[in-house]
Amino acid sequence: MSVLSFHEVSVRYGAHTVLNGVSLEVPAGRTVGLVGESGCGKSTLARAAVGLAPVTGGHILLDGRPVPNRGRRPVQMVFQDPYSSLDPRMTVGESIAEALPERLPKKARQAEIARLLALVHLDAARAGDLPGRLSGGQRQRVALARALAARPEVILADEITSALDVSVQGAVLNLIRDMRRDLGLSMLFISHDLAVVRYVADHVAVLHDGEIVEQGPTARVLGDPRHDYTRHLLAAALPLKEQT
Amino acid sequence: MRPVGVAGLGLLGAVVFVAAFGPVLWGDQATVVDTGNLLAGPSAQHWIGTDNLGRDLFARVLVAARLSILLALAATAISLVLGIVLGAAPVLVGRRTGRFITSAVNVLVAFPGLLLVLFFAVVFGVGARGAALAVGLAGAPAFARLCHTLVAAVSERDYIAAARIAGVSRIRILLRHVLPNIAEPLVVNATMAAGGVLLTFAGLSFLGLGVQAPDYDWGKLMQDGLNGIYVHPLAALGPGIAVVLAGLAFNLTGEAFAAAPGRVRPLGPARGPSVRTAPVPGAVLSVDDLRVTMPGPVHAVRGVTFTVGEGEAVGLVGESGSGKSVTALAVAGLLEPPVRVEANHLVVAGEEDHRRLGTSLAVVFQDPMTSFNPAHRVGPQLAEVSRFHQGMSRRTAFARAVDRLRAVRIREPERRARQYPFEFSGGMRQRAMIGMGLMGNPRLIVADEPTTALDVTVQRQVLELLAEVRRETGAALLLISHDVSVVTDVCDRVLVMYAGRVVEELPAGDLRARARHPYTRALVAAVPDLETDLDRPLAVIPGLPVDPMSAPAGCAFAPRCPLADDHCRAVAPPLLAGVACHKTAEVRV
Known part of the structure; x- marks a missing residue:
């Protein structure tokens, strides 16, 4: 159970500023x-936390210490595209085993893979399948299991449901809520869909042009938005006919 | 498989057979000195004539296959391995050093291949080993360029990022994630390159930079035969034809591999409209x-x-x-x-x-x-x-x-x-x-x-x-x-x-x-909106969507439907009064 905090984090590519002094805290056990x-820089913020994007200013700290960006990261990430996040030539079991922190004997490894698959509500028999045999939702659950295999302190979920069909999205969102309840994970849940964020997150931060314009408890931010841009986003999420 | 592929594989099979068993089957025949038949023309006994010691040239061409093919394969392997190492540099040594190596490769690609071959051949000295190294090194930049492009495409994939975050070492990422996913185009390319390398080798031996006597490959045989080209053209043309055939075998096989994926059985002709109906007016x-x-x-x-x-x-x-x-x-x-x-x-x-x-x-x-x-x-x-x-x-x-x-x-x-x-x-x-x-x-x-x-x-x-x-x-x-x-x-x-x-x-x-x-209702319920109850789990549709390759006989939604019975699974419901479901009576609106 750890706190991930971003202090005045900036990311620049040449003259192009993606993130400008972003401060955000993911409290222990919270989403x-x-x-x-x-x-707007949502994904870049997550990628910066695991060393996939260069931080040009500020600090990203895990429990007060810099997040290591070599070796197995205590912060794990789940990606948007379920069709690109699993190696098509490795079985589900191999993909998960790769993220395990220690080399286990075969029996123990299989048991651990079965345990992780059970956590994401998948059958242990799936371990032998190649990703090509899985649906998008199942792949996303395998990606979550792989992230959990590395025993992370914090999970970064980058638009993990936006490439999924609606019937599958529900199952993944339920899983995210179950995992927070049962495992007490801290999570940064990135999404462009306010209704989805409202369903899974305790706190919400609104990022606009590389800067956080508003943050606070989800019910407060969505119920009583204080920044114009938040109101703009909310208005766009409401049905068209109810507005006019 | 298309006829080109069949021809290529057949030819390659023949070339490999000759390369494997040529020296065993015709080795003795190729070394028999027949002093009565020096530099003879084609005859029933010697199909393409004899050389200056009266040895049968046809047998020598067959025996030379092994050395020619082995040298070509060795040089291709050197190019391939070196190319992979150079091309994968950005993955292996990080972005900055990788960029330097990539630039160097780009400069080398600009040099004419033959120039590089001759340069390296002089550096490594004449002889089979020197030639193999020279041709191998000269071919490496092209492979490195190809490899770099392929690796770059795969490196963008999220599973590589996930492996990095999971702490997998760079070499393991290369071996487990990158190489298996770029192997196909690399193998195809290597097969085609082998054909070209064969030709380059023949050229080097022909120039006297390659294989040296008493060893001989096809290039050396061509060089020997060249002196009498106006008298006995087949003595030089015979090994030349062998080079062409072997090169074709490699290239056609490569082509067949390259064209193989994505081929599906075409559909039969349309049954033709069973009924013609008139459009709904208005x-x-x-x-x-x-x-x-x-x-x-x-x-x-x-x-x-x-x-x-x-x-x-x-x-x-x-x-x-x-x-x-x-x-x-x-x-x-x-x-x-x-x-x-x-x-x-x-x-x-x-x-x-x-x-x-x-x-x-x-x-x-x-x-x-x-x-x-x-x-x-x-x-x-x-x-x-x-x-x-x-x-x-x-x-x-x-x-x-x-x-x-x-x-x-x-x-x-x-x-x-x-x-x-x-x-x-x-x-x-x-x-x-x-x-x-x-x-x-x-x-x-x-x-x-x-x-x-x-x-x-x-x-x-x-x-x-x-x-x-x-x-x-x-x-x-x-x-x-x-x-x-x-x-x-x-x-x-x-x-x-x-x-x-x-x-x-x-x-x-x-x-x-x-x-x-039931499907429409489940679909609507599965989408959270800004009024969704936060204390209850979202409605989900159990099971998986239908595989369009094998649509079921009955209602396609039946395997995922809580109301489905045997009748639903057997008989497809027609669209009646706006809904296609046997169980509409049981759905409470």
Whole structure:
């Protein structure tokens, strides 16, 4: 159970500023939603925390210490595209085993893979399948199991349901809520969908043009938005006919 | 497999056989000195003559196969391994050093290959080993370049990032994730390169830089035979033919491998329309029993009947694989063989032929990034529609394009029309796409997931624009979407598709509260909105979508349906009074 905190984090590519002094805290055992439009820097913030994007200013700390960006990270990430996040030539079991922190004998490894698959509500028999045999929702659950295999302190979920069909999205969102309840994981849940964020997150932060314009408890931010941009986002999420 | 592949593999088999067993079978014959037959021409005893010691040249050509092939393979292997190491440098040593190595490789690729070969051959000295090293090193830059491109494509994949985050070492990432996923094109390329290397080797030996006596390969034999080329041409041509045949064997096999993936069994001819029916009068779009089959065979659409009235907005909802987009493409007449489209009738604005796109029919696609040609300016791309369909001059068509861009509320349309698609944002591109549809006078606009790739705020603007266009032009709209809320916002009537069939047809206002099909109800319940109860888990649809390769005989939704019984699994329910379900009586509305 750990606290992931971003202090004045900036990310620049040449003259192009993606993130500008972003401060955000993911408290222990809590889910923080990060919303914003495409290109606002949501994914970059998550990628910076695991060393996939260069931090040009500020610090990202895990329990007060810098997040290591070599070796197995205590912060794990789940990606948006279920069709690109699993190696098509490795079985589900192999993909998960790769993220395990220690080399286990075969029996123990299989038991651990079965345990992780059970956590994401998948049958242990799936371990022998190649990703090609799985649906998008099942792949996303395997990706979650792989992230859990590394025994993370914090999980970063980057638009993990936006590429899924609605009937599958529900199952993944339920799983995220179950995992927070049962495992007490801290999570940064990135999404452009306010209704989805409202369903899973305790806190929500609104990112606009690389800066956080508003953050607070989900019910407060969505119920009584204080920044114009948050109101703008909320208005867009409401049905068209109810507005007019 | 195509005849080319069969010929290539057959030839390769023969070459490999000769290379493997040549020295055993004909080794003695190739060394027998026949002093009575020095430098003889072709005869029944010596098919392509003898050399200056009277040894049989045909046997020598066969025996030389082993050394020639081995040297070619060794050099190709050196090129391949070195190429992989250099090409994978960005993965192995990090971005900065990797960039330096990549630049160096790019410079080396610019050198003529033969120049490199000769340079290295002089460095390593004459002889078989030197030649193999020279040819191998000279071939490495080309492989490195190819490998770099392939590796770059794979490195972008999220599973590589996931492996890095999981602490997998760089070498393991290369061996376990990168190489297996680029192996196919590399192997194909190596096979083809081996053919070229064979030729290079023959050239080196021919120049005297390669294999030295008493060893001999095909190049050496050619060099020996060259002295008597005017007397006994076959002495030089024989080994030359061997080089050509072996090179062909490698190249054809490589070609066959390269063409192999993605080949599917073509569909048989269409059965022909069983019944011709008349279109529903007064409808802009009338479709009766539309069936679309893709090679496989995949039955993407399995009998869909619907109409769109004048000025009406009809939504087509369903999940991926339900056949909704394929239906839209069939309506637009954009499906071509090998895809098979059958229908009792498919009539748009009174016309049945497929020239309606651009005049009475407009289409807006999902991805605004790919629906414009990036190499042309936006204005001329719009103008092209009117120049082609209405025969307008370039100038009038461009003026209309500017006018249409203004109609879809693009600011400064004169300036924007002269810009390239990449200078437009996603939302603007989608507007311009709608503008392109308005170049004619569309009676029907087919919009296939027009807002899925856009942000919520932009999504709203595009939907409002579509509504406005309909008000102004009176065009009907067929909106395809997976998003129930988008469809309820915009449409009058909704068709819900599952596994290639329409399972329910109902007024858009009834979708949320008064749907009767269990699938429609589950679909609506599964989407969280800003009023969803936070204390209960979201409704989910158990099970998996239907595999379109094997659609079941009964109701396709039966395996996932809580109400299904044996009757549902055996008999497909027809669409009666707007719903295709045997159990509508049991669904409480």
